[in-house]
Amino acid sequence: xxxxxxxxxxxxxxxxxxxxxxxxxxxxxxxxxxxxxxxxxxxxxxxxxxxxxxxxxxxxxxxxxxxxxxxxxxxxxxxxxxxxxxxxxxxxxxxxxxxxxxxxxxxxxxxxxxxxxxxxxxxxxxxxxxxxxxxxxxxxxxxxxxxxxxxxxxxxxxxxxxxxxxxxxxxxxxxxxxxxxxxxxxxxxxxxxxxxxxxxxxxxxxxxxxxxxxxxxxxxxxxxxxxxxxxxxxxxxxxxxxxxxxxxxxxxxxxxxxxxxxxxxxxxxxxxxxxxxxxxxxxxxxxxxxxxxxxxxxxxxxxxxxxxxxxxxxxxxxxxxxxxxxxxxxxxxxxxxxxxxxxxxxxxxxxxxxxxxxxxxxxxxxxxxxxxxxxxxxxxxxxxxxxxxxxxxxxxxxxx
Numbered sequence: 001x002x003x004x005x006x007x008x009x010x011x012x013x014x015x016x017x018x019x020x021x022x023x024x025x026x027x028x029x030x031x032x033x034x035x036x037x038x039x040x041x042x043x044x045x046x047x048x049x050x051x052x053x054x055x056x057x058x059x060x061x062x063x064x065x066x067x068x069x070x071x072x073x074x075x076x077x078x079x080x081x082x083x084x085x086x087x088x089x090x091x092x093x094x095x096x097x098x099x100x101x102x103x104x105x106x107x108x109x110x111x112x113x114x115x116x117x118x119x120x121x122x123x124x125x126x127x128x129x130x131x132x133x134x135x136x137x138x139x140x141x142x143x144x145x146x147x148x149x150x151x152x153x154x155x156x157x158x159x160x161x162x163x164x165x166x167x168x169x170x171x172x173x174x175x176x177x178x179x180x181x182x183x184x185x186x187x188x189x190x191x192x193x194x195x196x197x198x199x200x201x202x203x204x205x206x207x208x209x210x211x212x213x214x215x216x217x218x219x220x221x222x223x224x225x226x227x228x229x230x231x232x233x234x235x236x237x238x239x240x241x242x243x244x245x246x247x248x249x250x251x252x253x254x255x256x257x258x259x260x261x262x263x264x265x266x267x268x269x270x271x272x273x274x275x276x277x278x279x280x281x282x283x284x285x286x287x288x289x290x291x292x293x294x295x296x297x298x299x300x301x302x303x304x305x306x307x308x309x310x311x312x313x314x315x316x317x318x319x320x321x322x323x324x325x326x327x328x329x330x331x332x333x334x335x336x337x338x339x340x341x342x343x344x345x346x347x348x349x350x351x352x353x354x355x356x357x358x359x360x361x362x363x364x365x366x367x368x369x370x371x372x373x374x375x376x377x378x379x380x381x382x383x384x385x386x387x388x389x390x391x392x393x394x395x396x397x398x399x400x
């Protein structure tokens with residue numbers, strides 16, 4: 001039983017498990033939860049080298065949406081959004097999921113054409129989407145500056161009303177608590193240092209806390225996945241970049257939706273507590289440092305203040321960065337690897353948080369059955385040799 005003073009146990013690792021999940025962030029915890037809930041697999045360990053959800057899960061801007069362009073992307077993100085809509089009740093924990101609407105602004109004719117195209121594609125895929133002109137944008141979000149006298153005038157926006165935000169800590173805690181209740185071992189302070197591979201099959205992981213035998217090993221370590229895979233002799237088509245964000249001092253409620261702009265690159269929401277949460281694009285260089293360049297913040301602030309002159313005297317409280325893993329087509333990689341028994345869930349780039357329940361659902365199914373879930377089939381590693389790419393660069397309405 002869980003100790004009454006804690007949400008979950010803090011067990012020592014057992015000598016062996018049916019499934020070992022490497023990475024105790026949102027995707028790893030969701031995978032463990034759905035392995036137990038959907039497939040009855042509870043002899044499972046989640047290994048986290050630091051503390052649960054201390055990586056990207058604690059460092060993202062918590063935006064949730066499913067308005068992606070391509071059919072394959074829309075399907076998996078919409079599946080995730082539908083799971084989000086019932087997740088607080090299912091996990092018996094208030095995730096502070098707020099469907100306040102997500103605006104993607106258009107600032108030039110190219111943006112307008114892309115936005116309208118995406119709205120039509122979303123509707124064909126059963127994803128809610130609307131096109132707003134500048135006046136309608138102003139009506140939906142009164143504090144946006146829609147003047148025609150600025151460098152990048154707002155010419156319109158797409159709107160997904162079902163999109164919004166959730167509280168990242170609560171999501172991780174709720175998934176961890178439920179997985180623990182099913183008997184899953186959540187092992188913190190346990191770094192995977194190598195893989196034991198026999199006849200091209202993984203049979204165990206070497207860790208800072210000893211050898212752990214495994215029937216299957218599931219990687220879910222975001223920006224560090226390629227480093228782990230290299231220890232198993234795999235070279236993955238992933239690049240890791242810092243993605244930084246910042247929060248302001250606490251404010252009274254003034255922004256009741258999420259606003260994203262690709263052209264000037266900033267996205268802004270107001271957290272339940274009152275701070276503005278802002279993000280921008282990834283830093284161009286490859287790095288595993290959880291910090292970003294000052295020039296990105298400078299451009300981000302300029303964009304934010306042009307869109308929201310009301311924030312001109314607001315102070316920045318703190319900045320930070322996560323480490324995101326970006327694939328060549330800016331879409332995730334889910335499924336088996338050339339090493340038998342070794343599975344991969346990576347390449348989510350800047351879209352990892354919103355995919356948390358959907359990713360866990362399809363990854364758990366893939367692990368339980370030894371073959372990809374239908375929603376995951378298009379996202380296999382083989383697409384980089386067949387050429388069947390799912391190119392979401394820019395098409396996702398946010399540059400990766």
